[in-house]
Amino acid sequence: LNIFAPYGIVKDVAVKTPGYDEPVRQRSLRTHNLALVLRHVAASPAPISRAAVAAATGLTRATVSSIVEELLAGQLIVEVDPPPRAGAGRPGVGLALADHGPAGLGLEINVDYLAACVVDLTGRVRHRRIRRAQQRGRTPGDVLDDLIELAAATSADAVAGGHTIAGIGLAVPGLVADGVLRLAPNLDWHEVDIRDQLLTRAPRAGLAVDPATVTIDNEANLAALGELDADAGPDRRAASFLYVSGEIGVGAGIVVDGDLMRGRRGFAGEFGHVTIRPDGARCHCGARGCLEAYASQEAILRNAGVDPADPGGPVARVVALAQAGSTTALVALEEAGAAIGVAAATVVNLIDVDTIVLGGVYAPLAPWLTAPIGRELADRVLAARWAPVAVRPSVLGASATVIGAAGWAVRRVRETPSTWLAHASLTPA
Amino acid sequence: LNIFAPYGIVKDVAVKTPGYDEPVRQRSLRTHNLALVLRHVAASPAPISRAAVAAATGLTRATVSSIVEELLAGQLIVEVDPPPRAGAGRPGVGLALADHGPAGLGLEINVDYLAACVVDLTGRVRHRRIRRAQQRGRTPGDVLDDLIELAAATSADAVAGGHTIAGIGLAVPGLVADGVLRLAPNLDWHEVDIRDQLLTRAPRAGLAVDPATVTIDNEANLAALGELDADAGPDRRAASFLYVSGEIGVGAGIVVDGDLMRGRRGFAGEFGHVTIRPDGARCHCGARGCLEAYASQEAILRNAGVDPADPGGPVARVVALAQAGSTTALVALEEAGAAIGVAAATVVNLIDVDTIVLGGVYAPLAPWLTAPIGRELADRVLAARWAPVAVRPSVLGASATVIGAAGWAVRRVRETPSTWLAHASLTPA
Numbered sequence: 082l083n084i085f086a087p088y089g090i091v092k093d094v095a096v097k098t099p100g101y102d103e104p105v106r107q108r109s110l111r112t113h114n115l116a117l118v119l120r121h122v123a124a125s126p127a128p129i130s131r132a133a134v135a136a137a138t139g140l141t142r143a144t145v146s147s148i149v150e151e152l153l154a155g156q157l158i159v160e161v162d163p164p165p166r167a168g169a170g171r172p173g174v175g176l177a178l179a180d181h182g183p184a185g186l187g188l189e190i191n192v193d194y195l196a197a198c199v200v201d202l203t204g205r206v207r208h209r210r211i212r213r214a215q216q217r218g219r220t221p222g223d224v225l226d227d228l229i230e231l232a233a234a235t236s237a238d239a240v241a242g243g244h245t246i247a248g249i250g251l252a253v254p255g256l257v258a259d260g261v262l263r264l265a266p267n268l269d270w271h272e273v274d275i276r277d278q279l280l281t282r283a284p285r286a287g288l289a290v291d292p293a294t295v296t297i298d299n300e301a302n303l304a305a306l307g308e309l310d311a312d313a314g315p316d317r318r319a320a321s322f323l324y325v326s327g328e329i330g331v332g333a334g335i336v337v338d339g340d341l342m343r344g345r346r347g348f349a350g351e352f353g354h355v356t357i358r359p360d361g362a363r364c365h366c367g368a369r370g371c372l373e374a375y376a377s378q379e380a381i382l383r384n385a386g387v388d389p390a391d392p393g394g395p396v397a398r399v400v401a402l403a404q405a406g407s408t409t410a411l412v413a414l415e416e417a418g419a420a421i422g423v424a425a426a427t428v429v430n431l432i433d434v435d436t437i438v439l440g441g442v443y444a445p446l447a448p449w450l451t452a453p454i455g456r457e458l459a460d461r462v463l464a465a466r467w468a469p470v471a472v473r474p475s476v477l478g479a480s481a482t483v484i485g486a487a488g489w490a491v492r493r494v495r496e497t498p499s500t501w502l503a504h505a506s507l508t509p510a
Numbered sequence: 511l512n513i514f515a516p517y518g519i520v521k522d523v524a525v526k527t528p529g530y531d532e533p534v535r536q537r538s539l540r541t542h543n544l545a546l547v548l549r550h551v552a553a554s555p556a557p558i559s560r561a562a563v564a565a566a567t568g569l570t571r572a573t574v575s576s577i578v579e580e581l582l583a584g585q586l587i588v589e590v591d592p593p594p595r596a597g598a599g600r601p602g603v604g605l606a607l608a609d610h611g612p613a614g615l616g617l618e619i620n621v622d623y624l625a626a627c628v629v630d631l632t633g634r635v636r637h638r639r640i641r642r643a644q645q646r647g648r649t650p651g652d653v654l655d656d657l658i659e660l661a662a663a664t665s666a667d668a669v670a671g672g673h674t675i676a677g678i679g680l681a682v683p684g685l686v687a688d689g690v691l692r693l694a695p696n697l698d699w700h701e702v703d704i705r706d707q708l709l710t711r712a713p714r715a716g717l718a719v720d721p722a723t724v725t726i727d728n729e730a731n732l733a734a735l736g737e738l739d740a741d742a743g744p745d746r747r748a749a750s751f752l753y754v755s756g757e758i759g760v761g762a763g764i765v766v767d768g769d770l771m772r773g774r775r776g777f778a779g780e781f782g783h784v785t786i787r788p789d790g791a792r793c794h795c796g797a798r799g800c801l802e803a804y805a806s807q808e809a810i811l812r813n814a815g816v817d818p819a820d821p822g823g824p825v826a827r828v829v830a831l832a833q834a835g836s837t838t839a840l841v842a843l844e845e846a847g848a849a850i851g852v853a854a855a856t857v858v859n860l861i862d863v864d865t866i867v868l869g870g871v872y873a874p875l876a877p878w879l880t881a882p883i884g885r886e887l888a889d890r891v892l893a894a895r896w897a898p899v900a901v902r903p904s905v906l907g908a909s910a911t912v913i914g915a916a917g918w919a920v921r922r923v924r925e926t927p928s929t930w931l932a933h934a935s936l937t938p939a
Binding site: 346423433 | 687693695773778783800855859890
């Protein structure tokens with residue numbers, strides 16, 4: 082067993098097996114143990130000593146020390162002074178996740194804004210930039226030119242602050258497969274090779290991009306992953322929720338057993354196109370009676386009589402009207418909530434999630450949406466009596482998508498630190 | 511490594527890890543290798559020699575021989591004469607799954623019939639009994655008394671034919687949690703401790719039941735598992751389908767990545783209660799506009815003008831009318847198909863399965879349901895262009911549920927043969 086020698090015997094081998102019929106192959110124990118130690122440091126609520134890591138993981142102290150040196154050198158963890166302690170004995174130096182060092186860059190293209198943000202290894206948002214402007218009617222190339230400018234500025238902020246960009250997540254409002262944006266109904270974009278276009282432009286932002294560190298995904302999927310990171314309890318695998326993303330379009334990320342459900346071809350979560358009324362209003366997608374036609378931001382603004390170009394922000398205007406007791410606004414929100422509730426009840430009947438998370442523009446509108454959604458769930462979910470469903474706003478609010486996009490890159494480093502250690506950062510020194 | 515000695519080194523260790531953060535513990539290699547060899551014998555399209563099993567699994571010949579002896583003694587496999595072969599060399603004796611020996615007993619309670627069947631280890635149905643009678647309005651105790659009588663007769667058939675009952679699956683038309691039938695809307699049953707009631711009565715059928723070998727599950731779930739067993743291609747994990755179960759009620763089993771999706775509390779798959787029209791017809795469940803109100807067997811018979819008590823079987827009567835070109839029947843089927851299609855499109859938009867399987871009474875009606883379902887899918891699935899969805903009748907037809915229930919018990923023996931080898935059969939010698 083010479084290949085394992087440097088790190089001794091591993092007692093706690095967490096292997097993600099690909100499936101029932103596939104063999105567990107010999108994996109690099111170093112790769113495994115780096116991730117294992119980093120996970121224990123990350124999960125510890127307070128700085129944790131090398132000895133405590135050894136006890137918790139079953140690794141020898143020598144192994145832990147050797148791995149810790151690698152993680153320190155890679156700026157993944159830092160040593161923290163021990164807290165003063167009563168009694169005899171010198172407390173060990175504590176280890177904690179580094180809040181400088183590798184960070185994730187999140188990018189978002191949406192119909193009425195572009196956004197970028199940087200999230201450090203601890204999950205803290207360090208920099209954010211947003212550019213509000215109508216993107217409908219523009220070409221993908223023009224939009225990506227603007228986005229990369231925003232990315233360059235945000236990345237420069239990060240480098241100035243002592244971070245290095247370890248990966249990029251790009252969120253787009255549409256169907257994505259193999260890095261191609263098949264369809265973005267509200268941008269009227271079709272078959273855009275968005276991944277190639279991003280990779281081509283990345284050097285302009287000072288990002289020497291390794292394609293393996295870049296993902297392109299649906300905005301609601303990334304927002305749901307951001308929510309999962311931000312709000313999962315001690316048992317992440319117990320998380321099961323429908324994250325509803327209200328933007329110009331309506332999407333969703335569906336989390337089951339602590340993981341995003343992507344579907345056979347990666348197109349799961351098209352909540353906005355759940356049929357509410359088979360012969361109802363025409364949707365941008367061409368079908369009739371989709372939820373999006375009744376509960377999108379546009380529908381709410383129209384029904385509430387609010388100008389989408391309202392200078393103070395149209396959603397803030399709806400909130401102000403509802404707070405002031407405007408019947409028109411309250412009815413518009415009640416109707417949107419009932420429509421979301423009908424579709425959410427269908428999700429619960431089909432998938433049995435225990436929580437509905439209201440994200441995007443639905444987060445600030447949650448005080449008025451929650452009651453009608455809850456009412457439809459109570460009326461329509463067959464198992465409602467035995468399996469109650471909670472409705473709550475997203476903890477990340479309207480920024481969940483871009484934070485979730487950056488979080489993808491952070492999670493990649495945290496789950497496979499060996500990859501980070503082997504590669505240079507994306508930002509040249 | 512003494513504990514591994516009897517079976518040598520295992521190269522192909524298929525471990526079902528419980529999850530990302532849990533350790534892979536030392537498992538009994540005997541348990542593992544028994545299942546591994548049985549799986550290879552089962553997967554082989556023709557009888558397979560011990561040498562070929564050794565080559566395929568990476569186990570030593572001595573290990574394979576030792577395991578094969580155990581499997582032969584437990585009646586899980588049989589030796590088969592080798593086919594005549596040209597050329598020199600004596601061909602090895604072939605091994606195949608036993609078609610006598612352990613078998614699964616499937617039981618089904620439905621609104622208008624009770625059923626039982628026995629499936630052998632190869633998946634072949636050996637015995638079937640059905641008792642058509644209205645169960646609505648009867649008590650669970652009375653129904654279980656009748657069911658156990660049917661089970662006794664079917665089990666006696668099996669014993670007479672040289673089989674031993676290794677386990678029981680019971681399918682019920684409602685919400686099941688922890689062995690309790692929470693709700694069967696079409697039987698108007700509530701909170702029935704169906705598992706206890708079955709276990710109490712089992713000895714009457716000559717079944718000395720080990721509770722671990724008994725499952726109670728929703729009828730559509732078991733039917734979907736039956737369909738998966740019967741129709742999965744070489745890569746079972748690639749299977750993703752919505753199995754729609756048309757009975758008095760409408761249910762579904764949703765298979766994703768080759769496994770049944772059960773949901774957070776086990777209540778997933780309530781396809782019959784997907785909302786089709788929010789202000790529509792009242793459903794048995796109390797809500798308005800559920801699919802079941804538009805596409806159940808009752809709705810189709812009513813719209814087609816067929817008496818549910820038709821002596822030749824009401825569904826056969828609908829088929830005859832449709833074949834004869836009856837406009838009333840054709841319109842009824844068209845409307846039911848459109849309603850199923852609207853709900854199926856919602857499932858595809860949310861979960862991205864690639865196939866809709868029409869089961870139960872929908873199987874014989876498939877020639878008339880497929881077109882309207884396909885039309886709604888084409889119109890309403892956002893990713894339809896990139897991710898086409900097939901619609902087809904169940905390969906098991908109306909018997910999928912009771913066969914799937916027996917199949918649960920068969921699968922249990924095939925996946926964990928050590929459990930079978932350690933326990934006696936349920937049928938006393």
